[in-house]
Amino acid sequence: MNLISKLILGGLITTSLHANAMIIRHDVSDGKYIQQATDYPAIFPLKDDGKTKNCVGTLLTPQWAITAAHCTILLESGSQLEIAGNKAEVHSIHLPPEYGYMKAIKNEQGKIIDIEDKVKDASFDIALLRLSHPLKGVQTFPLLEQKVKVNQTIEVMGWGDFGNGLEGVSRKERVNDRQLRVAHNKIDAINGNYLIFNFDAPDSKNALPLEGINGPGDSGSPALIKLPNGYFVAGISSGGDYPGVQTHKREGKYGWQEYYININAMTAWIAETMALSITKN
Numbered sequence: 001m002n003l004i005s006k007l008i009l010g011g012l013i014t015t016s017l018h019a020n021a022m023i024i025r026h027d028v029s030d031g032k033y034i035q036q037a038t039d040y041p042a043i044f045p046l047k048d049d050g051k052t053k054n055c056v057g058t059l060l061t062p063q064w065a066i067t068a069a070h071c072t073i074l075l076e077s078g079s080q081l082e083i084a085g086n087k088a089e090v091h092s093i094h095l096p097p098e099y100g101y102m103k104a105i106k107n108e109q110g111k112i113i114d115i116e117d118k119v120k121d122a123s124f125d126i127a128l129l130r131l132s133h134p135l136k137g138v139q140t141f142p143l144l145e146q147k148v149k150v151n152q153t154i155e156v157m158g159w160g161d162f163g164n165g166l167e168g169v170s171r172k173e174r175v176n177d178r179q180l181r182v183a184h185n186k187i188d189a190i191n192g193n194y195l196i197f198n199f200d201a202p203d204s205k206n207a208l209p210l211e212g213i214n215g216p217g218d219s220g221s222p223a224l225i226k227l228p229n230g231y232f233v234a235g236i237s238s239g240g241d242y243p244g245v246q247t248h249k250r251e252g253k254y255g256w257q258e259y260y261i262n263i264n265a266m267t268a269w270i271a272e273t274m275a276l277s278i279t280k281n
Contacts, residue, residue, distance in 0.1 A: 021215025022157070022181035023252035026164035027202050033181040033210060035157070040180065040231075041084040042141040045159060046220065047074050048082070052176060053159040056221035058141055058233055059083055062134035064274060066143075067220030068238055068261070069095045069127040073104040073115060081131075084139070089132040094273045096266070099124035123193040125238040126261045127220075128273055143263050143270065144225055144232035148195060150187055153208070154225055154234060156258075157182045158218030165199055168250035169215045183212025185258075193265045195223060195235040201254040213240070215252045223260050235260030 024033050037043070042060075045053035046067060055071035065083075072093050079090040095101060100120035104112045159180055163169035186206065189196040200207040214221055214237050223235035240258045242248055263270075 024212040026166040044083045065129040071220040091132040094128040096124040144234045154223040165254040168253035184208045184210045195260040199256040
């Protein structure tokens with residue numbers, strides 16, 4: 001079982017999936033990060049039990065959404081979603097063959113009690129969701145076609161639990177209010193399929209006024225780049241760690257490093273998958 005599946009299963013012991021979190025600067029008012037979900041209509045939770053919102057998807061076209069591959073343990077064909085107030089049903093789920101798969105093992109009550117981990121290459125941690133029908137009148141956030149660059153500013157977002165860079169977050173000590181928070185960051189490196197960026201402390205020259213990162217549970221959420229003609233998806237949240245540190249008690253303190261799947265590296269697979277799926281159906 002790889003690190004991602006261990007973290008997921010650790011959260012499954014107490015909830016349907018580990019808690020969502022946005023982690024912000026300790027010296028900036030939380031209210032400056034809180035945004036209205038209606039300003040980001042293409043962003044939606046994969047699961048919402050009324051207490052927590054778990055994993056995140058982004059609507060790319062009226063009938064296609066994108067998320068992290070490991071988040072698809074929450075879904076199956078026929079799963080119900082709510083996107084910008086619209087009911088939607090998952091028609092099919094598509095993973096890159098290089099990734100392998102994760103499969104949820106459930107008890108008789110439908111609760112996930114274990115994970116069958118057949119992940120081959122976590123740097124392909126991305127998935128496409130085809131909906132059963134196009135959603136009319138819902139704004140989408142298309143994929144970024146131009147090359148992502150180091151030092152480019154991105155927006156990252158998530159619901160629910162939150163913390164700050166001094167204290168980090170704990171999966172056992174949760175603070176959840178289900179509000180959407182949006183933070184800013186800059187891409188520090190591009191390595192293979194990954195976009196990599198750090199949570200810089202306020203006294204760092206690289207820290208942004210609304211510096212922040214995702215925390216545990218907001219996997220699948222997008223890194224958005226804002227251009228004059230709107231928002232575009234540049235990456236998909238996959239995981240994070242403290243560089244060079246094997247074990248830790250709290251996630252998301254200053255120095256934490258985020259790994260997002262680089263959309264630029266996956267555009268061929270995405271285009272082929274969408275085309276073949278439509279051809280077969």
